[in-house]
Every structure is written in C-alpha cells, then in structure tokens.
Amino acid sequence: MTRYLISFDDGSMTFPEEDFPAVAEASHAVVREAKAAGVWIFGGGILNQQASVIASDGSVSDGPYPETKAVIGGFSIIEVPSRYEALRWAAKIASSCRCAQEVREIMDDPES
Structure with a gap:
C-alpha cells in the first residue's frame, strides 16, 4: 500500500460563504467514506497561514x-x-470541496 498526499492551495475554495455548511457536510461525508473504506490516515484544513521557520x-x-x-x-x-x-x-x-486537488505520492521510509 502506498500513501498519498491530496491537497489544495489556500484561497482555491471560492464558493459563496453561504455554501460553506453544504461544502463542509459534503467533505465530511467523503472523509467518513474514506474511513469506512480503511484508506483514511489523517487530514485537515490549515487554520493559520502564518508560519514559523526553524533554521x-x-x-x-x-x-x-x-x-x-x-x-x-x-x-x-x-x-x-x-x-x-x-x-x-x-x-x-475535489467534488465535495468544490476545488481542484493535487495528488503526490509519499516516499516510503521504513524508519517512519
């Protein structure tokens, strides 16, 4: 089995604010489906875009x-x-969130 990162850019969800409850329910339904299928590992939205950079x-x-x-x-x-x-x-x-998604394979690391 391979792990994949599915993500979208901040600001790409451009639907009207009043549609947010329907979009949230649709996306939660997909998460529930993925959990039931046994493929869900983790996910979420990024709450604050201000980052700390540690050199x-x-x-x-x-x-x-x-x-x-x-x-x-x-x-x-x-x-x-x-x-x-x-x-x-x-x-x-993508359908539930109403925005395009990017898909990237996560490199397998036996140590992690």
Whole structure:
C-alpha cells in the first residue's frame, strides 16, 4: 500500500460563504467514506497561514512573510493500493470541496 498526499492551495475554495455548511457536510461525508473504506490516515484544513521557520541552526523566524508561493489550504493523507485509487479519492474530495486537488505520492521510509 502506498500513501498519498491530496491537497489544495489556500484561497482555491471560492464558493459563496453561504455554501460553506453544504461544502463542509459534503467533505465530511467523503472523509467518513474514506474511513469506512480503511484508506483514511489523517487530514485537515490549515487554520493559520502564518508560519514559523526553524533554521538548521535552531533559530526561529516568525512571519508574516511575503507571499511568494502558493501555500496549502488543506490536505488529506490516504493509503491505497494504486495511484489510480488515489486519483479516484482525490476526485471525490475535489467534488465535495468544490476545488481542484493535487495528488503526490509519499516516499516510503521504513524508519517512519
């Protein structure tokens, strides 16, 4: 089995605010389905986009930082037997969240 990161960029959920309860319920339904199927590992939305950066020397820098790249708005980690299955779950998530999803294979590390 392979783990996949399914994610979307912050700001890509552009539906009207009044649709949020329906979107939340639809996305929670997909999470419940993934849990029932035994593929769900973990996921959630990123609450605060302000990051702390810890350098290799241990020093800490707190933002705000200029937005120079897209940041993750939310993510799911699933474990499935194939990329095809990961894409199938990403399509369900995209439909429920009303925004495109990115799919990346997570490198297997026997130590983790």
